[in-house]
Amino acid sequence: MREHTIIEIDNFLVSSAIFTEHFICDLSKCKGACCIIGDSGAPLEDSECNLLEMELNSISKYLTPEGKETIAKEGIFVKDRDGDIVTPLINGEECAYTYFDSDDNCLCSVEKCFFAKETSFRKPISCWLYPIRVSKLSNGMTALNLHQWHICLDAFAKGKKEGVPVFIFLKEPLTFAFGEEFYSKLELAYDQLYK
Numbered sequence: 769m770r771e772h773t774i775i776e777i778d779n780f781l782v783s784s785a786i787f788t789e790h791f792i793c794d795l796s797k798c799k800g801a802c803c804i805i806g807d808s809g810a811p812l813e814d815s816e817c818n819l820l821e822m823e824l825n826s827i828s829k830y831l832t833p834e835g836k837e838t839i840a841k842e843g844i845f846v847k848d849r850d851g852d853i854v855t856p857l858i859n860g861e862e863c864a865y866t867y868f869d870s871d872d873n874c875l876c877s878v879e880k881c882f883f884a885k886e887t888s889f890r891k892p893i894s895c896w897l898y899p900i901r902v903s904k905l906s907n908g909m910t911a912l913n914l915h916q917w918h919i920c921l922d923a924f925a926k927g928k929k930e931g932v933p934v935f936i937f938l939k940e941p942l943t944f945a946f947g948e949e950f951y952s953k954l955e956l957a958y959d960q961l962y963k
Contacts, residue, residue, distance in 0.1 A: 772914075775961070777953045780946075785914035786900060786934045786954075787962045790927030793937075797922035800874030802898060804862040805919055808848040809855035811894040817853060819889040820844045820878075826886040830867060830877035838864040855892065896941040899923075899934065933958065 772785040803810075812820070820827070821844055828836060835858060842856040842864075856864045865877050879891045890896060899920060903911040914934060916924070927937060935942065935954050943951045 775957055777957060778950065779909050780950070781905070781909055781911045782954070782957070783911075783913045784961075785916075786912060786938075787958045789914055789916075789924065789934050790930075790932055791899060791920070791923050791934045791937050792927040792930055792932050793920075794922040794926045795873055798919055799872060800866070801919040802917070803866045803874045803876065803895075808850075808852070809846065809857050809863050810865075810892045812845050812853045812855065812892055814853075816889070816892055817845050819887075823881075823887045823889055827865070827878055827881045827889075830880045830884075831865065832858075832867050832877075834858045835864040835866065835877065890944075893941065893945050897938060897945060900938060900942075902945075933962075 772783050772788070775782045775784060824839075824844060828839075831839070838856050838858045844856075845853050846856045848854045858864055862874055863876075866874050867877050867880070868874055876891050876895065878887065878889060881887045882890045894902070899915045899917070901913050901915045903913065905911055927934070935958065939951060942954065
């Protein structure tokens with residue numbers, strides 16, 4: 769893995785990896801493994817916990833029976849061993865908010881409900897921004913780092929083949945999470961430093 773530097777943009781510390789590494793999610797290869805593999809559910813913001821509570825009735829019709837049962841037993845969200853608020857897991861495996869399509873791809877029930885125009889909640893931002901991980905720092909700054917996980921090797925390879933930097937692949941969620949002005953500054957940093 770190459771060395772990466774940190775770029776300061778306003779109150780963000782941005783890893784250069786989001787500019788220099790490439791990524792395009794390749795569902796045909798991974799089958800949605802990021803929603804299944806791991807020791808914890810998807811990290812949730814406080815506002816997302818509120819949305820899940822308010823809109824669970826709409827979302828629930830897209831859940832699997834196992835997902836509904838897990839949420840009924842464990843709650844709409846849970847604390848993991850690190851004390852973070854996350855989505856519950858079905859038997860320690862897939863997220864309770866997932867379903868499997870006819871090709872055995874693991875997909876998001878919340879997002880399916882959103883595209884059916886039955887909820888205002890698209891999906892947890894931690895999922896939507898992946899492979900970027902967001903950390904709030906004690907000095908008030910926000911760090912954006914790239915998470916490189918073996919289950920996404922095909923996505924990194926596809927992004928490299930097609931020449932799509934991580935931040936460009938994630939334009940929509942980055943803009944949603946941090947605003948158009950911030951995304952424009954990412955583009956400017958990329959043009960000045962890496963083009």
